[in-house]
Amino acid sequence: MTTKRRQATVNRDYTPSNTDDLMIIKPLGAGQEVGRSCHILSYKKKTIMLDCGIHPGLTGFAALPFFDACDPAEIDLLLISHFHLDHIASLPYFMEKTNFKGRVFMTHPTKAIFKSLLSDFVKLSKISTEDMLFDEHDLDNCMERIETMNFHQQIEVNGIKFIPFNAGHVLGAALLEIEIAGVRILYTGDYSREDDRHLMAAEIPPCRPDVLIIESTYGTEVHEPSEEREHRFTSTVDEIVSRGGRCLIPVLALGRAQELLLIIDEYWEVNPRLQSIPIYYASSLANQCMSVYQTYIHMMNRRIQEQFSVSEENPFYFKHIKSLKSLQHFNDSGPAVFFASPGMLQSGTSRKLFDRWCSNPKNGCVICGYCVEGTLAKKLIQVGNVTEITTFEEGMKKPLKMSITEISFSAHADYVQTSTFIEALLPPHIVLVHGEASMMAKLRAALEKTYGDREDVSTTIYTPRNTEAVELYFRGEKKVKVLGTLAQFEPSNDTNVSGILVKKKFNYLLLDSEDLAEYAGLPVTTITQRQVVEYHFPFSVLKIYLAAMFTDLKFNIVSDDARESIQVFDAVTIIKESESMLALEWPANTVNDMIADAVVASIIQIELNPSTAKMIGSSCSHTHRAVPSKTQAPLLHSTCVVESDDARRDKERLRRSLLLLLESQYECVSVGKKEGTAADVIHVDTGTAKAVVFLETLDVECDDQNLARLIKNLCTNVVTSVNLL
């Protein structure tokens, strides 16, 4: 087991040739904290954002994740794990107020709850803060853009594949398995491995991930067994109402509340003596969203599904629970069970009732959820013997006499669940997120202890802070499928394979060009070029001229055509269109284009140099000698006093070609005069050495012998090729 720092140095030592292999995981929120989950994952030029939450303990812009540490325009895909505010609430801001253009996916229930949850959030923030992150209108726009995914459904966006698996926790919560170029990343979001009343335990994905991004909310704590805590819960509630008290259960509007409602409804069902005591649930939000729970039965566990199909009754049509629109409708007389949000007694209905009931020792409060630092609920369970509280609205001091019981129903994984989950997957890299720094450190120490001594696994654990990037290198293994004609024969050692490699969304195919359209859907085009050139001399002249240059000539291959024609190298066909016109026709490719250019050059040369043509035309038997003699002759007659037009043109062409060639080879090339002389030269500066090329003599002056030889070779090549024309 290496620590993070050591791993980082190891990574630095390994300098990958290709930054393409670098994966970056960067929490923009929920790095060594709980709340505002938001992570950036980028690999192979694909960027994904996982979750987009706010910090429940902060307000306004301060509650947002550190969006400025990423470029929203670069993000291809945004995946949401579940509907809690700390995973979803900054989504409308991100989608509407930044230049994010990617696609957004969440599960069906998440989307169905998203709207009501966030309009509720908008209403609350309207009251409390000035800087509104977004409004109803933004929300509606978001709803239009958000796409839905179903569990186990594989979706591919832009080469990124992902599959959501059941995560437990809340309805619609998903573990996200993401695959980019063969590397698998599993993001747990919030998850629970416990099969409860309505949700199934988080699944273990069938494939082993390379990176596991996992929540660490509970660190090394261990939950009490579910039967026990359920029993404790029902008996506590029973006790409070039996002694004639009012039982307040502060809950988050959605999520655990539904589980508790199922438990209580069932308990009331089997205990008729309690049935006279009312159970209230005051949350218009939850009330709105009950239909979501009633609808997405198929995403819950077997138990609920069986209840649904056997009894033909929807278990989410509660028998004993009354929903209350607001406290005004509540007739506070005698014992009652009251579920109210929010879950941490920050404000709202639950706090109002708490303030009202707290001084009666008969009453009781059962705190069931996870409490964030700084909230009253956290204070109550942490300090223990609080005797006095300050009411929220009036600010009065009131004695606290009601009983306070904490029963953790939090659907986050505890240490036992986390370690079995990791044991089942054994990922080489684990990134811890969504946990207080201390919890995270404990979990990390515990995991390091477990896996540090083990020979068979090497696991590295990272605990990045917000905006701190974890850098991992994956040598993405590239596999290529050889298909079609190329694959006709069984592959064996040292066989040559050449063909076209097609790269499509990280998949490689190797194909013959014939099969390109068939297997890769890429059309292949053949281009035919037809060039018309003026030519006034007898066709025979051209024949002779070409025969001197090319070895493979065929004459009059178009049999049904009366026109004369020559074919050069089975590629370029020259047809005599009329007395003054030649047409060249060839299938375009690099080689043929070159041959065609050479042919065209010959034709032009005949046209421009009638004397040669006439000479050849008059004595065709000698032509074979005539042309070679021309090539052998030095092209640059510097000694010639009177240069013929021809010679001057040749010289000019040579210079141009040489300059072009040198320019393409070396960085710094310039034409000029040799210092002190009138000779035309080309200066070449490679950075390390300098050379001077005399254009008249083609001599090279250079300190570096190698360079001199190289340039000299170039010059001779240019001369021969130009002379050829």
Add this chain to the structure above:
Amino acid sequence: MTSIIKLQALSGAMDESPPCYVLQVDEVRILLDCGWDEHFDMEIIKELRRHVHTIDAVLLSYPDVSHLGALPFAIGKLGLNCPIYATIPVYKMGQMFMYDLYQSHHNMEDFDLFSLDDVDATFEKIIQLKYNQSVPLKGKGYGLTITPLPAGHMIGGTIWKIMKVGEEDIIYANDFNHKKERHLNGCELEKLQRPSLFIIDAFNATYQQARRRARDEKLMTNILQTLRNNGNVLVAVDTAGRVLELAHMLDQLWRNKESGLLAYSLALLNNVSYNVVEFAKSQIEWMSDKLMRSFEGARNNPFQFKHLQLCHSLLELQKVPSPKVVLASSADMESGFSRELFLQWCSNPSNSIIITSRTSPGTLARDLIDNGGNRQIDLIVKRRVKLEGSELEEYQKNQRDRRDENANKDEESDSDDDIEMSVISKGRHDIVIKQEGKQSGGFFKVTKKQYPIYPFQEEKIKCDEYGEIIRPEDYKLAEVVPEAEDNKENVVIKKEEEDIPEVTEAPSKCIVLSRTVQVNCQVQYIDFEGRSDGESLMKILSQLRPRRVVIVRGSPESTATIQNHCQENIDARVFAPNRGEVVDATTETHIYQVRLTDALVSQLNFQKAKDAEVAWVNAEIVVRKGQLDAKRMNVDNEPMDVDEEDSKILTLEPYPTTIPHETVFVNELKLSEFKQVLAKSNITSEFSGGVLWCCNGTLAIRRVESGRVILEGCISEDYYRVKELLYEQYAVL
């Protein structure tokens, strides 16, 4: 490398019999659908019987009888035993279809082809999937992956994609609908490019559909006219498939205040109508985007009906005030409430009967579609009637005798039952109080299980530091006794309620009589089948361009139509098997996998072409000893890919000597786009007769056919500039 692929049509080939095919991929045999027709044709069963023991998996596409009807028989009576794959709605709704079918037949005859237990056993075997969920098969099917894709037509309707790792993709699509409907999305077949084998039905190949609006209006006017004339409308629909579309549509119509329908009633009548609607409510995620969005936004469950009344019997229907529109199953009118209502209503000319789908030839509904109304029809009427008079007495006597006999025989076990019951109801008490005066049998169905030994429930004793945990409720005797009685009463009352329908059923017999009825009412066929029509089928085929096509289910003419289309337009190998015939659709694709080395990749010069990148590779294959590659193992420690089973790994390494090759131009040129490219470089061009003329007509570019371009012109600088630009449009390799 190459897989052997064979397909045999057990039913549903060259005719309109229900689909049932055996697909063989190498060693694996997959049954594609397992339909039964309305008359329970034993021919299908005969064929099926021969294959039953070789079948490794069943894939179901739709929940209706013609796609899964024979399955309970195959499992109950033929002993088919293999996993069955279907989407969640096909599972749920399929069950409803079969229950309704059973109940409908049971209501009129002694039905013994399969029992409800067979149905339950069948559906227990179903593995429920979601769209786009890839499932790798195990065992013999190793390497095969099946994926359900949305098909439209009915909720959960599936087009199956069967993949052999990397080489074959077989698509089985029948009865799909590419059009969006009110409650369903259309299928997205066009996303699947060039499948290697495409199995498609020809049922609609020659069929033309009226436009949806026209059909809706026709239905609407028919309903309004009939209702205004004080007549009733019978709409013959299926149990849990297409009925959803109609029910949703009609309920929406009723909600519209201006429709003038509020005064009339709307009812859904089949044996499972309540469940169908409940299940539909919980399957919103399988429905159309529009419905999903409205649910997500406003949480309006589209199947929370406001006007549609759910009925389970004719008695309940009578309570619905007339005139009314009744959606009754089944669509074929051979059984079920639709047939009974037909008999009741057909003689009255003010009534109207609407048939919504073409069922098999020979059914009453098909006969009405083909031959219309206003005539006399001879019908065989089957009924279950209550025993009366002497028959009843005789029956009761028999029953009594039997019961006495049973009572004598089972006296002891009976008392066991009672003890056991009290044990269960008392729960944790070890003293058993025997309940007296309760003699089971007779009209009550005995649902309790009988145990061969005295029941004994061991309780786990929980201990803490102080020893066994004491539960106060164990000692609260006074409270427990009345509570137990309460429970008992509740149970008894419930039982009576539950048993009412069974009581009416008990002393009965089935009669068969033939009757001639005069059909005076209006009979109309309005297509609400929700299938793609012929024209669209052809279009989809042209888009998909499958390599091979197997055409099934459809009249010989329709089959021939598709066959011609495929041969002419998409250059595919086409098979059109007859019933029972085996076609061999093996492909000759060659394939193998190699690993790319970084050395090679870094040398490559990738160029963009459409949505891919291409590069010319000149390489050699080198066999390397495989390192133990732990990375790609899954949780069960099974290798992920087949090729890693052998330890040698083929890699591609750069080949030292270059080998010349033909230049390849990858891409397709659109002249109109090229015109814009030219314009950007200040080269004028214009179209004339399909030829792009550039530079004042000195240059011409033409596309001769797809994939051939000719560049023609006088030699000039422009020529070379245009040539450069032209080459830039391609990835030149």
